[in-house]
Amino acid sequence: MKLLLDSISKNEIEVLNSVIDCYGVTSNPTIVKKHGKVNLFEHLKEIKKINVDLELHVQVVGQTKEKILKDAKNIVDALGSDIFIKVPVDKEGLCTIKELKKKGYRVTATAIYSEFQAILAVMNGADYIAPYINRMSNMEKNTVEIIKNLRRFIDHEKYSTQILAASFKNIGQVTEIINAGAHAVTVNPYLINEVLLSPTVNKAIDQFVDDWEITFNRKEI
Numbered sequence: 757m758k759l760l761l762d763s764i765s766k767n768e769i770e771v772l773n774s775v776i777d778c779y780g781v782t783s784n785p786t787i788v789k790k791h792g793k794v795n796l797f798e799h800l801k802e803i804k805k806i807n808v809d810l811e812l813h814v815q816v817v818g819q820t821k822e823k824i825l826k827d828a829k830n831i832v833d834a835l836g837s838d839i840f841i842k843v844p845v846d847k848e849g850l851c852t853i854k855e856l857k858k859k860g861y862r863v864t865a866t867a868i869y870s871e872f873q874a875i876l877a878v879m880n881g882a883d884y885i886a887p888y889i890n891r892m893s894n895m896e897k898n899t900v901e902i903i904k905n906l907r908r909f910i911d912h913e914k915y916s917t918q919i920l921a922a923s924f925k926n927i928g929q930v931t932e933i934i935n936a937g938a939h940a941v942t943v944n945p946y947l948i949n950e951v952l953l954s955p956t957v958n959k960a961i962d963q964f965v966d967d968w969e970i971t972f973n974r975k976e977i
């Protein structure tokens with residue numbers, strides 16, 4: 757299982773990278789917008805300094821094959837060939853995924869709202885597919901079934917594509933989707949922090965310490 761952070765906040769990534777086994781970082785133009793007009797490539801280089809092993813997934817903005825290929829080249833020229841190029845799965849995107857794979861790029865097929873869209877991206881050779889879990893839930897789709905089906909399809913047809921599930925709005929969705937067979941999930945740090953900073957857990961820990969202190973009149977073992 758791979759856990760990635762859906763964020764480009766250096767502070768959040770630095771803190772969580774020291775606490776959990778963080779595999780990588782994903783972003784899209786909306787995530788970048790929250791940080792204002794940053795120099796994205798320089799910013800991502802700084803993030804890489806936090807942990808050189810972090811896998812980076814960076815999204816193109818071009819909407820035609822030519823423009824997507826140009827974006828992909830610019831991203832790789834700036835950040836290196838181990839970057840995953842996120843390409844939204846529409847007609848132009850699918851066509852470009854095929855081309856990018858021929859050229860040796862690493863590709864994450866994104867903006868996936870349906871099982872068939874995902875299957876097409878797998879068949880075109882995407883390294884990862886990123887189904888949007890919460891956005892599909894809002895369309896009343898059974899996301900657990902979709903992930904189970906996709907995992908079965910990938911395993912049965914022996915594709916090497918991995919499911920990198922994205923767009924979560926609560927941790928229940930994350931664990932459901934992990935259990936359904938996703939290879940990886942990308943999660944906004946605020947959801948992880950909600951678990952790590954849970955008042956319920958803190959209360960239990962405080963109670964243990966209080967009970968020990970009452971018994972032994974000290975706070976150490």
Ligand SMILES: O=C[C@H](O)COP(=O)(O)O
Pocket residue numbers: 762782783784786866888890891922923924942
């Ligand atoms: O890059 C994809 C994001 O995970 C989408 O998440 P969102 O639905 O919270 O915008």
